[in-house]
Amino acid sequence: MNLLLRGKLTAFLVVIGLAACIGLDQLVAFKSYYLDNLSGTFSPQALEILSKVIDPYYLQILIYVGINIILASSLNVVNGYMGEFSVGHAAFMAVGAYAGSLVTVGLFKGVGGTFAFPIALLAGGIAAGFFGLLVAIPSFKTRGDYLAIVTLALNMIVKSVIENIPGLGGPQGYSGMARSTNLAWTFFCVVATIWCIRNLIYSRYGRSIIAVREDEIAAELVGVNTRNAKILAFVISSFFAGIAGVLFAHLIQFINPRTFSVLKSTDVLVMLYLGGAGTMGGPVLGAIVYTIALELLRFLGIWRFVVTPLLLILLMILRPTGIVGGHEIGPLIPTREKEPCFPTND
C-alpha cells in the first residue's frame, strides 16, 4: 500500500514539475516574442515589468544545473557504484554532442527541431553508449590507477580526433543547431536519468556492479560475471553522458573540441565528489550546489575559479564522503531497501 502511494506521489510530482517547466519555457518564449515584435504597443513601465518577469539567464542556469545533474549521476555509476576512477567523462559527452548535432543539422536539416530533437537525443546517447562499449572491452584489462590513465588518454584522443576531422568542423567547431534544449526537455532527461540509474542500481545487475566495487575476486567467486557488470556500468554511464552532450550542444548551439577537454571532465568529478559518490542524491546535490555556487561567485571575477579547487581539496581532507556523507536521500531509495549504499574505505 505504502509502495503504491509513494509511486503515485512521485509520478504526480514529476508531472507537476514537467508542467511547471513547460509553463516557464512558454512564458519566456512569449516574453521574448512580445519584446521583439510588439514592444511598440507597450508603455515603458509595462516593458520594464515584462523584462523582469523571468530572466532567460536564470532559465539557462537551471538548464545547466539539469545537464550537470545528468553528467554527475552518470559518472556516479562508474566512479561511485563500480568504484573505478574514470577521468574522461567529457569524451562521451563529446561523442553524444557531435552525434546529436549531426542528426539535427545533417539529417533533419529542413525538419523542425521539435521532431528531430528526441531522435537526436536518442542517437547521441546510443552513439556515446556504443563508443563506451568499444572502449570498455579492452580497457577493463586494467584497473585502478591505470584505468584512470586510460580514460584520461581517451579524453585527449577524442578531442584530438575531432580536431582532425574536417567534416566535424575541426578545431573551429560545429554549429547550426537550433536552440532545441529547453527546461522541459532537460527536466524530462534528468528524471529519466535518475529513474533509470536508480532502478539499475537496485536491480540484480546493480548489485553485481556494487559487488565488483567491494571485492572483485570475491564477487567472481560467488558467480558474478564481473566483466559484464563492468561493461554494463560503463555503457550506461556513457549513454547518459551522451544525452547530456546533446542537450548541451542544443543549448549553446555551438560545439568545439576544446569544450570537451579534461577540464570539463574535472568539473564533473568535482560535482560528483562534492555531493558524495556512491549515492543517488550525492551527484544531484553536488551538481546543484556547484553550478549555482559558480554563478553566485561571479563577482570574484577570475578568482572564482580558484575557489572551486580549494573547495575540493578542503572537502577531501575534512569530509571525503562529500556533502551527503554516504547517506542516501530518503525518497530516492526504493521502499523495500533499508541498507544505505556507499563506498567503503578500503
Added chain:
Amino acid sequence: MPMNGYYGFYHDNLTRRGRLMIQQALNALQLGSIYALIALGYSMVYGVLRLINFAHGDIFMVGSYIALYFAVKLNLGAPLTVLATMAAAAFLGVLIERIAYRPLRSAPRVSAVITALGVGIFLETFTLAVVGPQPQAFPELLPKIIYKFDGIRTSSTQLTIILLSFVLMVALDQFVQRTRTGMAMRALSWDLHLVSLMGVDIDRIVSITFALGTSLAAVAGIFVGLAYPVIDPYMGIMVGWKAFIAAVVGGIGSVRGAMAGGYILGAIEILAVANLPSTYRDMIAFAILLFILLVKPSGFFGSPVSKKV
C-alpha cells in the same frame, strides 16, 4: 670527392639524410630531456606514496613563472636563477605535500588522487589570476650562440639543456642508488609500513622525494622557457601529461625508466612532427600511452604488479 656523377649524387643524398637525422636527434634529445626531468618527479612520488601526483605538471609551470620572476624582476644571473628557482619549487612541493597530501595518507586512494587533481587546478587558476592568461616571453638567461656545423644547426641553449639535464639525472640516479636517503626511498617503495618499523622517518623521506621531484620539474620549466621562449599558465597540463606518459612508458616508479621513457617519447614526437601534420602530435603520444597500458602496463623498466587476494 668521387668523380662519378651518380656516385656523387648518392653520396650527397646520404649525408643530407644523415645531417637531417643528427638534427632531429638533437631536437629529440632536447625535448626528451625536458620530458624526462618532469617524468622523474611523477615516478619518484608514485614509487614512494603510490600516488599519481596530478599536480606535478602544474608545478613545472609554476617553476617556469618563478624563474621568470627571479630573472626579470630580481635580475639574478643565470646560475643563481636556476638555484633559486629549484629551491623555491622544492619549498612549494614540500608545502603541497604537507598541507594537501599528508592528511590523506591513510585515507582511501581515490581521495588523494582527487586532491592531487584539485591542487593542479588550483595552481593553474591561481597563476592565471595572478599573471593573466596572455603568454609571456621568457628571457634569454644565457647568451644564445648559434652553431652551424656542416649544415647541422644547434645553439648553446640546446646543448646546455641536453648536457645539464643529463648531469642532473645522473646525479639523481647516484643519489638514489648510493646514499642512505636514497636507500630509504627505494625501501619505501617496497613497503611503507615495514620501513617505518626499521626506524626510517617516513615523513622526512617523503618530503625529500617531493623536494627533489619538484625542483627537477622547475628546472624543466626553465628549459622550456629557454627553448620555446613563451610560457603560459596552462602549459603545464599538456607537458605534464606527456611527461606522465613518459613515466608510464618507462615503468612508473622506476627512476631509470622515467629517464628512458622521456627520451623515447621525445624521439617519437619529433619523428611524428617531422612526418605528419602537427595536429596529430598529441594523438600519437596518447595512442602510445594506451598501447603500452594495454600491452605492458608495467612499462619497460617497471616491476609487474600482481593482484593479491
